[in-house]
Amino acid sequence: MRARPVAASLAVLGYIIMIVPILFVVVTAFSAGRTLRFPPQGFSLTWFEAAVTYDPFMESLVSSLYLAAGATVLALLLGVPATIAIHRGKIPGKGLIEGLFLSPLIVPELVVGLALYQQLMIGLGLDNLSTLLLGHTALLLPYAVRVTGASLALADPAVEEAARGLGAGPVRAFLTVTLPLLRPGLFSAALLGFVTSFNNVPLSLLLQDREFRTLPVTMLDYVQQSYNPRIAAMATLILAATVVVAVIAERTVGFARIFGGINQ
């Protein structure tokens, strides 16, 4: 491979810009001092204990996990059949339909949030939880459509036809052949969707209320009031969990396939 010094330096710079701030957070989390400061004063695990015993964090963590799981399942239930219809069906205006499913990617989330707030909560009188769930589902739909669509596009349509020719009806051919081939795509879509929902701030910020708050929003509130390493410890825990999930994903499906899916 030919050396490309400019590209290589930019890549290294990119990594530094991304990783250095994260390292600061991780290091401060182990501080023994009372304020969020670098370099940290001493070493202790007290702030981790403080984080996991802090009720607002733990309650909102559970809320966030439920919300992410619920929105992911809903987005897949809506998005996967839509993707299959778009890719394999003989429907007119495929491009338009796909565009509609992908649009949450480009419409600013605050706008989506505001629209949902006005229409669903004020207009229809839906509660926060349902509105948040719907909002997050819309947010994740592009992932469901794009990632499963990519693995569907890679799959040879003749494989399903082969099953039909051997005597399987359309439903059986789908269940025994197409669905197993889509599994890595579904897994990737679910993973990305889950992480996206879990990390989302703008939508959750607009649609929250006192009963139901997500973890990122709670953490945001927290930094505005108290400036101590508890927040760094919580962030580090989330980071650790994300790394674990990423490693599992890499082992089972592989990043090339997950992210290859998005870049299609």
Next chain:
Amino acid sequence: MSPAAEFIGVTQRFGDFTAVDAIDLEIPEGKLTTLLGPSGCGKTTSLRMLAGYSRPTSGTIRIHGVDSTTLPPEKRGLGMVFQSYALFPHLTVAENVGYGLKLRKLPRAAVQQKVEETLELVGLAHLHKSKPKKLSGGQQQRVALARAIAIRPRLLLLDEPLSNLDARLRVQMRTELRRIQAETGLTVVLVTHDQDEALEMSDLMVLMRGGKIMQTGTPREVFSRPANRFVADFLGYENFLTDQTHTFSTVRPEHLILGAASDGSAALRLDATVVSTAYRGVDLLVTLDAVDGAGETVRLLADVRAGDGAGLTPGTRTTVSAAAAHLVPIAA
């Protein structure tokens, strides 16, 4: 015997493009029929209509005498080998081959026995536990074949089954496919764009162009008596001539004789000038200019033994001739 399948006035349009144009064709029972023609002539489209993967815009498809035009593929009981093989990547070789048998609700032991028999037939018994990805192209092709044969199909349809194999294997597999066809007595329809393959393998050859059938016949009939210029061209006739009576005829390069062959039996005799020669080891390809019976200058190609053409250089004047048996009259 009634035909295994019939196309009756079958047309397939995609938008305003006609991929298959009102074809009539009978597929004989127990024989190997090839659909031969250049890329885009509608071979795959015809095969897919026969298999039930696409519905004709108009016309009728009969299988064993029964109108099956709108029957879905799973009700046709045909075996199809796709050009991409389309193996089930998540299943083992044995499970691939057993897929159709399981759907037929055979007892497990019967499925297993049938799978083994079929893998034996294609010479893959030792690989039954492998996943398709681990196999070579040739092996995958055999699995696809076994999977299609295992269900005892009423017709076996093969879409360019050999085109993804390397040259040597491709030639081997021609014989192999013929053997399997003979052993099973299956009716086979094979799509190819390789005329050697079609000539070697077919009982019946169907030549297509632009969605239409140009000629149907045994390889001997089609090769020695091409019906028109397209068929002749496609089968390697290079020389096209018109005589005084405006009859068209064609000669293969290897049947053009250069120099004095003046025993009077020649049906064609023209004065010609050598334009260029190309040495190819065994033979020498000579390009010539001549004036044909209609007074037109024609470019001719003669394939002579390398030794016979030793003295030929560009500008050499010579005569070309051909025996009556080799001068084939064709439609314009």
